[in-house]
Amino acid sequence: MSVSCGIVGLPNVGKSTLFSALTSAQADVGNFPFCTIDPNIALVEVPDERLQILHDHIETKRMLPAVVQVVDIAGLISGASEGEGMGNKFLGNIKECDAIMQVVRCFEGDKVIREEAVDPIADIEVIELELMLADLETVKRNIDRVAKKARLGDKEVQFQKATYEKMAGLLEEGRLPRLEEWTDNELKALKPLFLMSMKPMLYIANVADDDMDGQSELAQKVAQHAAKFDCEWMPICADMELELRNMDTEDRELFMEELGIKELGLARLIQSTYKLLGLQTYFTAGEKEIRAWTVHAGDTAPVAAGVIHTDFEKFFIRAEVYSVDELQEYGTEAAIKAAGKLRTEGRDYVMKESDVCHFLIGK
Numbered sequence: 001m002s003v004s005c006g007i008v009g010l011p012n013v014g015k016s017t018l019f020s021a022l023t024s025a026q027a028d029v030g031n032f033p034f035c036t037i038d039p040n041i042a043l044v045e046v047p048d049e050r051l052q053i054l055h056d057h058i059e060t061k062r063m064l065p066a067v068v069q070v071v072d073i074a075g076l077i078s079g080a081s082e083g084e085g086m087g088n089k090f091l092g093n094i095k096e097c098d099a100i101m102q103v104v105r106c107f108e109g110d111k112v113i114r115e116e117a118v119d120p121i122a123d124i125e126v127i128e129l130e131l132m133l134a135d136l137e138t139v140k141r142n143i144d145r146v147a148k149k150a151r152l153g154d155k156e157v158q159f160q161k162a163t164y165e166k167m168a169g170l171l172e173e174g175r176l177p178r179l180e181e182w183t184d185n186e187l188k189a190l191k192p193l194f195l196m197s198m199k200p201m202l203y204i205a206n207v208a209d210d211d212m213d214g215q216s217e218l219a220q221k222v223a224q225h226a227a228k229f230d231c232e233w234m235p236i237c238a239d240m241e242l243e244l245r246n247m248d249t250e251d252r253e254l255f256m257e258e259l260g261i262k263e264l265g266l267a268r269l270i271q272s273t274y275k276l277l278g279l280q281t282y283f284t285a286g287e288k289e290i291r292a293w294t295v296h297a298g299d300t301a302p303v304a305a306g307v308i309h310t311d312f313e314k315f316f317i318r319a320e321v322y323s324v325d326e327l328q329e330y331g332t333e334a335a336i337k338a339a340g341k342l343r344t345e346g347r348d349y350v351m352k353e354s355d356v357c358h359f360l361i362g363k
Contacts, residue, residue, distance in 0.1 A: 001294050001307050004069035005202075005273055006094025008131070009103035010123050014206040014238040016040065018103055019072040021241035022266050039093040040072040046281075046292065047267045050324045050354060054283060054290045057327050064291040066281060068270060071097060091134050095194035099276055100201050101269075102127055106218040106235070107208035120205065120222050128176065131196040136171040138193055139164050163189040171197070179229065200276045203233040204269075209240045212261065232276045236265040282355040283324065284308070301349040305359045315362040319345045324354040 009015045023042035046066040055063055071093050094100065104120040143164045149157040163186045170177050178198050182190070190198065203226050205219040214223065214235025226233035244252050244264060256262075274280070278297045282304055283290065295304045301321075306313025321343045322336045330336045 001296075002069065003066075003273070003277065003279065003294055004071065004097040005099050005101050006097035007070065007072045007101045007103060008094065008127055010105070010126065013103050013105040013123070015072055015103045017238040017242050018204065018206065018236065019070060021238055021245045022269060023070055041093075042070055043067045044070050044266065044270075046270050046294075047264075048281065048292055050281075050283065051290060051292060053324055053328060054285050054356070057331060058285050058290060058333070060285065060287060060290045062289045064289055066292040066294045068273065069097075091131075091196065095196060097199065099273060100131075100196065100199050101204055101273075102201060103204045103206055103238075104222055106205040106214070106216065106222060107211070108218075109208075118218060120218055121225055124203070124222075124225060128197070129174070132171050132174070132176070135177075135193075135195045135197045136168060138195065139168045139171065142193060143168065159185070160189045164193075167195070176229065201229075201231045202269075202272055202276050203231060205233060205235045206238050207235045209237050211235070212237055212240070212259075232272050234265075234268055234272050236269070241265045280351070280353045282351055282353075282357055284358070285356055286358075295351055297353075299351050300347065301345055301351060301357070301359070302347050304351045304357065305361065308359070312359060312361050316347060317360040317362050319349065319360070320358040321345050321349070321355050323352070324356060327356065 007015050007019060019040050019042070023044050044067060046068060048065055051063045051065060073091070073093050102124065104123050105118055106120055108118055143161060146157050146161045146164070150161040166186070167177060167190065170180060176197060177195065178200070203222050205214050205222040207214055207216065207219050211219060212235065214220070219235050222233055225231075241264065244255065244261075247255065256264075274294075279294050280297050281292050281294060283292055285291075293304065293307050295307055301319045302313045302316035305316050305319070322333070322341055326336050326341050327333070330339055330341065333342070336342050
């Protein structure tokens with residue numbers, strides 16, 4: 001399955017710097033509002049040391065990590081939903097993203113232009129209001145679209161209209177819809193609208209280089225807000241990440257050791273995103289390739305096989321499964337089998353993190 005995240009935030013909070021650091025793509029970075037005009041889009045390889053562990057024990061031609069698409073759009077400001085600043089011109093680029101990463105400025109100083117005092121919670125409220133107002137416009141447009149069929153008595157369309165009206169009411173009251181309870185049928189009706197205020201939110205506190213752990217008052221305000229609204233958050237110094245990303249490997253490792261940085265922000269960001277979306281990783285391994293695949297926690301073996309090819313879910317017969325840890329312990333697949341640790345699983349098997357699978361597919 002493909003995973004995508006959209007980066008949003010006010011102008012000059014470090015969105016494009018973070019994008020460049022995480023993706024190795026050089027987005028325009030400037031000390032002025034609306035430096036980003038066209039949306040930046042990149043595919044990011046998911047760091048995963050388990051790929052190398054598999055390769056140490058299984059000879060293969062190539063290793064393919066999972067990937068996440070990251071989309072960086074122009075900064076939003078108050079009134080964007082009504083056309084202020086760059087308006088909501090680029091919001092369509094993140095409508096189909098699975099999650100939203102909201103970058104919030106949590107550092108003082110005049111290195112980056114800002115007329116107002118640094119206030120991360122006020123910034124968050126501006127962004128989320130604009131997302132909600134843009135969603136309200138979408139919902140009202142769809143209420144008008146289905147109104148005629150609903151009047152003619154189409155039960156399914158009447159249900160859609162009622163669901164859209166419920167959503168419109170919440171948005172007009174300023175209530176975050178992702179915090180409300182929805183039935184499965186309501187969620188199904190809302191899914192085609194790609195509402196941004198329904199998407200899981202990850203707050204990224206862009207901190208100074210002397211606050212890498214996010215212990216400052218500003219960063220902790222973001223942490224408290226995230227906890228209050230049942231969201232994930234993480235501190236990251238975008239400038240430092242970009243500087244590290246541009247170093248050669250040896251210098252980067254030495255610099256990180258001096259600073260006590262155990263891993264680049266990309267790994268932590270991906271971990272937070274996977275946690276936010278309830279995702280996990282399984283692997284396939286053979287002579288041609290070792291590959292990481294992304295599935296939802298709770299997916300069964302046929303669903304996981306369907307990520308490789310849609311027909312595999314339909315024609316799934318069984319799976320031979322072991323874990324990366326078992327390969328480390330026993331050394332080879334043959335040794336795993338000899339030890340009775342190679343499991344044969346059927347259609348009801350629920351996938352586990354770090355599973356390595358061989359699928360038997362019928363015709």
